[in-house]
Amino acid sequence: MKEAVELRNPTDMYYAQPLEDNLFEWHFTVRGPKDTDFEGGIYHGRILLPIDYPMKPPSVILLTPNGRFQLNQKICLSISGHHPESWQPSWSIRTALLALIGFMPTHAAGALGSLEYPPDERRKLAKISHDWVCKECGLCMRNALANEIACSDNADAIEARYLATQISIKGEKEAEKQEATNDQNLFVMGDVSMTGNVVIDSSPVTPETLRHRRSSSQSRGTSITSVRNSLILRRMFFMQNGAIA
Numbered sequence: 001m002k003e004a005v006e007l008r009n010p011t012d013m014y015y016a017q018p019l020e021d022n023l024f025e026w027h028f029t030v031r032g033p034k035d036t037d038f039e040g041g042i043y044h045g046r047i048l049l050p051i052d053y054p055m056k057p058p059s060v061i062l063l064t065p066n067g068r069f070q071l072n073q074k075i076c077l078s079i080s081g082h083h084p085e086s087w088q089p090s091w092s093i094r095t096a097l098l099a100l101i102g103f104m105p106t107h108a109a110g111a112l113g114s115l116e117y118p119p120d121e122r123r124k125l126a127k128i129s130h131d132w133v134c135k136e137c138g139l140c141m142r143n144a145l146a147n148e149i150a151c152s153d154n155a156d157a158i159e160a161r162y163l164a165t166q167i168s169i170k171g172e173k174e175a176e177k178q179e180a181t182n183d184q185n186l187f188v189m190g191d192v193s194m195t196g197n198v199v200i201d202s203s204p205v206t207p208e209t210l211r212h213r214r215s216s217s218q219s220r221g222t223s224i225t226s227v228r229n230s231l232i233l234r235r236m237f238f239m240q241n242g243a244i245a
Helices: 002-006 093-103 119-131 155-189 207-220 224-240
Strands: 014-019 022-031 042-048 059-062
Touching: 002 093, 014 093, 022 093, 042 119, 093 155
Parallel strands: none
Antiparallel strands: 014 022, 022 042, 042 059
16 A cells, blocks of 8 residues: 555654554554644554545544543544545545644634643643553554654644644635525525424525524424425325326
8 A cells, every 4th residue: 555655654743554454444643743732742543544545534533642632532623534525535644644733732612522621731641642552553652753853844744734724724614605505495495384384484584584494493303304305205295196386
């Protein structure tokens, strides 16, 4: 595998290799970014590749206590398996590792698998991370990476910060686009009663109207998908009975 050859020599920032008996599971090690609560820390984890990688993104799991990401849980990054819509096939495991490094000092913002430990606690975890040993692959963090480069503005560090910024922005834009689509669907669908009857509301749509429709939809447990299904079923019923609604 080409990526395994490219990543076989540890750099001062990252290292990753597949398990001997499973090319779809990799173990990786990354260094915490400088001038952050994670400076000096060395963190280990797993990367799970889907069968159709690189068309689909990998899943990333941290194993070393770090105070930013939960352990043994897939991390919700816009470059990971939780957000396949943001992934680009031209990206690689190296891209995912640099993005992870860049994301470490960002705010958790309630994302799946994220933590918000106090800065002092994160710094303590960074110090003791050097003695951590992976029970599965046997790698000790103290010997996992090449000697650290003194300059914090090396090419990998700059790329890591850039990736974190660009991927975060892209994720926010995708969320805004989805919200706009939902608003449009709410406008088209109108209101839906508890019995599934569709009531088309032709009154002017204002922000207050959209908020009301969102609130009403959530309180009834009705999703956009269920509305579409209801319309399809009604149309099929009328077609079978010789008329179209």
